[in-house]
Amino acid sequence: REPYWQVAIDDITFDNSPKNLCSGGCQVAVDTGTSMLAGPSDLVDKLQSMVAAKEDCSNFGSLPKIGFKIGDKVLNLQPDDY
Secondary structure, eight states: OOOOEEEEEEEEEEEEEEEEOTTTOOEEETTTOEEEEOOOOOHHHHHHHOOOOOOTOOGGGGGGEEEEEEEEEEEEOOOOOG
């Protein structure tokens, strides 16, 4: 038995706007025992590029909420969550 839940999401959103990163849906693992976001390298690289967070956090105030769209609901992470 795996120590996490695996669920399907419809897409990833920035400020509630779908980004079409999950054509056909994505599978994600929900693990309350970790504070990291992880995923396939190509998707993580794309997300990092799209978010464009600066190393010195100088653009923190303009970073988007990153959301996980499931049906008609979006579960958001605020910038200080990621």
